[in-house]
Amino acid sequence: MVNRAPHVAVVGGGWAGLAAAVAACQRGWRVTLLEASPHWGGRARRVASRIGPLDNGQHILIGAYHATLGLLTTLGVPLDQALQRVPMALAYPDGGGMRVPRWTRTLPRPAHAVGLAAGLLGAQGWTWRERGAALARLVRWQLAGWRCAPLATVAELCVGLPPRVVADWVEPLAVAALNTPIQQASGAVWLRVLHDALHGPAPAPYAPSDLLLPRADLGTLLPDAATRWLAERGATLRRRARVTRLQAIAAAVSASDHGNADAPAWRLTVAQGDPVQADAVVLATPAWASARLLQALAADPGCPPGWEARWTTWVSRALALQHAPIATVWLAPPPGWTWRWPTPMLALRHHPERAPAQFVFARAGATPGADWRLACVVSAPDPAWHGRAADLAAAVQRQVRQALALPDAQVLATVVEQRATFACTPGLARPWTVLGPTLVAAGDHVEGPYPATLEGAVRSGLHAVEALDAALTPGFWPRL
Structure with missing residues (x-):
């Protein structure tokens, strides 16, 4: 038939x-x-390398990604085994940064903004003035219905915020979500992503703001x-x-x-x-x-x-x-070194030339006792790095050695996805x-x-x- x-x-x-x-x-x-x-x-995707399979980039999901999580469920992927669930956090190696408290996971969906508010009020390294300014701006965005002028940039939405709040909170989140510097990034899209991370639907047991980090390679x-x-x-x-x-x-x-x-x-x-x-x-x-x-x-x-x-x-x-590259520099810490931070992802103090990486991810070895690998992400690198992958890797190596107080960290591989993303303007x-x-x-x-x-x-x-x-x-x- x-x-x-x-x-x-x-x-x-x-x-x-x-x-x-x-x-x-x-x-x-x-x-x-x-x-x-x-x-x-x-x-x-997964890519082959001389040191084994690596990801061509570091991608994370959040609990609000209901379409992706639904697709994985349809395919029979066990989410609890495939993804590591951690509360939203923008923590830095020195202990600074913002972390959403774990207790906020149990809040009903309309109240998830309370979790981010609590994280901002408890941000380490900020003064009370800086914490209050961040919370006030969050409330202003919410009262505006998470909308702004169509041509506004993320930087324009942050006018008046203390520089440390922008550098420690808004900029890394915006770069992670939009892959575009805040001076060119769309404020409307940024607010939409922030809204969904706080109020979007999420399948049980996830909160929409949860970070879901792949435990295995993307393939x-x-x-x-x-x-x-x-x-x-x-x-x-x-x-x-x-x-x-x-x-x-x-x-x-x-x-x-x-x-x-x-x-x-x-x-x-x-x-x-x-x-x-x-x-x-x-x-x-x-x-x-x-x-x-x-x-x-x-x-x-x-x-x-x-x-x-x-x-x-x-x-x-x-x-x-307009497309932009994303580079991932893979580093190997010295034998016996252990990741000592509570979450497998840290934000890094960023400078386009001296400290180009924005995030570092820790990947444990496939077997107990195996050495760690560090994946350092350079999203939309400065054009001055174009065609200079080895120099970029060396700059990231110096940055991570200093940020993590590593006596040594060898470059394993550098993966550059040349047209990884488009500029979200x-x-x-x-x-x-x-x-x-x-x-x-x-x-x-x-x-x-x-x-x-x-x-x-x-x-x-x-x-x-x-x-x-x-x-x-x-x-x-x-x-x-």
Whole structure:
């Protein structure tokens, strides 16, 4: 018996593409997942190195990331084993910084702002004036409904705050969430992230502000589980399958089976592999890769009428995004050294040139007694470091030796994700999801409430499939 379920091709095997493929499978659709590289996971993945598997970057989740946590649950990932739960904290090696008290986890969701308020009032190294100013600003943002002028920057939201409050609290949080210096970062997006961390839904037993730190590498956390789940349900998974061309063709199935009679089907040309014919396509590739495919599609004589201008606008938005690198410098402390802080993540005093890392993460060895590894994150490094990975690693090495009072710490590896994130600036016009009745886009760059985060990527993949669900329903035709 022929399976007449819609066939959906998902182009891109990062977190957005994996989320879209899983959601499509859940609807009973046939799925082909195509990834150009040899690995799954996109910009949040495991990479091989001479010292064993490493992450290409340090990603954390929070309890409010309900879409990502829901996806992991669907895949059968045991959250309590895969993620280490710690209260929100911005602690520094010298004992300074802000920590949300553990007792606030039991508060009902509307009262979680009390936890952050308690953390600010108890911030170590701050004067009472500084604590009061931080709490007053938090209350002001809440009374304003967590909204601000659309073109306001995070720095403008902080005008009047004591410098130490900005440096110890706002700046590291904003850099961690938006990956953009506060002088250029969107105040509106910053307030949205802060709101969700305090008031957003979170699955039990998590509080929305909880930090959830992966215990294993990122490949183990999602890509391995997702590809295994998809394979068990009959999805076709192809790596080293770079899509070089999209072509609209006549519908592959009749409208009586599903979908709209006018909706085109698609032929995907794959480099070094068989082409794919599908009823619908999810473009879950990076912005520049999706733009390349759409540019060629818009110039194709077979382009569906009326869509060329729409795709051209989408391409211009995608190519206008300004991308920035994130570097991770892996260090090895001397044998026998032990991490002595209560949480596995510390903020670091930052200077763009002398002390470029903003955070350090402690990773225990895979076996008891194994040596520690330190992952030091340089988010959106100063342009002066471009092409100077060895010099950057040396600067981070000096910074961490001093900050952690380490007599020695050797550089193990430096991993630079060149286009890890886009600059989340005020009024940023991001490309949208629906490109056509059976063509949709996904990725953390696609229009949505979040910046370039794991949650943003997962949400975009789920939203793209929701849009296709409507497109594959009889009678649906998006208006131009």
